[in-house]
Amino acid sequence: MSRVALPQYLENAAVAAELQSVILGLAEVSVDISKSLAKGALAGVLGAAGAENVQGEDQKKLDVIANDMIKDALAALPAVRGLASEEEAEVVPCHTAGSYLVTFDPLDGSSNIDINSMVGTIFSVLPHRGEAPVTEQDFLQPGRHQQAAGYVLYGPSVMLVLSTGNGVAMFTLDQDNGTYLLTESEVVIPADAKEFSINMSNQRHWAAPMQAYIADLISGKDGPRAKDFNMRWVAAMVADVHRILCRGGLFTYPWDSRKPDQAGKLRLMYEANPMGFLVEQAGGEIWTPEGKILDIQPEHIHQRVPVILGAANEVALCVDYHQR
Ligand SMILES: O=P(O)(O)OC[C@H]1O[C@](O)(COP(=O)(O)O)[C@@H](O)[C@@H]1O
């Protein structure tokens, strides 16, 4: 069976040539990242880098390696006006004639690297609106403005999941020739959920409405929901969201009382917005307890948000527990 390769898919979808170049550039560098990941300990790339990122988190060597690889790849593309990364303190200006701003989480779920478990690269493409040179202010656009978003999941197979605003498509890397081939063209998240995803070890730190919502899920057939729910937690958002795009469910990373001044753990511009774009394009929802994430006007590039995403009816119910 002949499958559609990523460049042909982008052509068929009439994606603007400059945007195609950004997506293909990201796809190309992800193949190189997947090779470094596959070599693991043999290439000496595992373990800590011995530094902290701007968010005060310990960097893994591969956080730094993947960040540098993506930064170099994007900076070489005339279509890229500027970039912002979870691992970079400041935005990085690129080409003054470029039409796009790219934000990315070079390696999501990086605590999984050392246990040879799934990680991914998440990206978001925004239009450039301001004057040169690029400033942080140019990036502060609601997720609704994204022109494309996606991720690469480095798992048993390497997959690229993409939306350019016309549904969600999944591509699988053909390792023999380094090309991404279309393997799922109409990703849909069912409105009802049978599965939920949350770091249960933080239960006692959540706000009361989240405690009540999860308690009702766990009480299953005997509780108010009169239904049993399964639970999964990969500890890499990219893999947990991938499962939701493949077989439905709800994922949440809520606010918790250990860091009361921090809105959540996940980052709006590198994680929540790109995943939100995909989730909405697949018929799901993504909210904070207060409203839709894609409508948030960002205040700074490293901003964090609480996240509730996935099956539309389940997200609505979880939000309802908070708004009652
Ligand atoms: O330590 P926890 O609570 O399991 O956190 C897991 C979450 O943290 C993250 O790993 C944060 O992403 P990074 O690895 O890019 O910092 C998410 O992918 C994941 O959902």
Ligand SMILES: [Mg+2]
């Ligand atoms: Mg991440």
Ligand SMILES: [Mg+2]
């Ligand atoms: Mg990361």
